[in-house]
Amino acid sequence: MDRPQRYAVTLPAPPGRHRPPEVVVVHPTGTYTAAGAPVYADEAGAFRVAIEGEAARPLTALPGPVRHPCLHAVRLP
Template identity: 55%
Template structure:
């Protein structure tokens, strides 16, 4: 997978609901995460993820009392 400056992260919908999946666009921050891979964040700074060059996603807490959900897909954007 080619490393991009932006990714669309797709999260599962609410369990038991017929709601669509949530998609959040994140951009490179210039920082590296605990695994040494680039860190990406959404415009609000709430959704923060480390994404490897293989497309593996590790969600990072951006504040206290968070338990971030892992996305089901990370798609590089142009």
């Protein structure tokens, strides 16, 4: 099965900020985690995630004080 060429990853808004979540599109980097999960990154390469199924695990720190160990990822056509 081919690896998806891009995913939309949802970054939740900080609690109490009353703003919508941010969606970041990520593309495959051609690298893998030690566990074998494919690594995806945004266009700038600053935001990197490992994606397994519909879960994106951040490999770089997210902006702001809130840390999320698991984010929602949607395969894009």
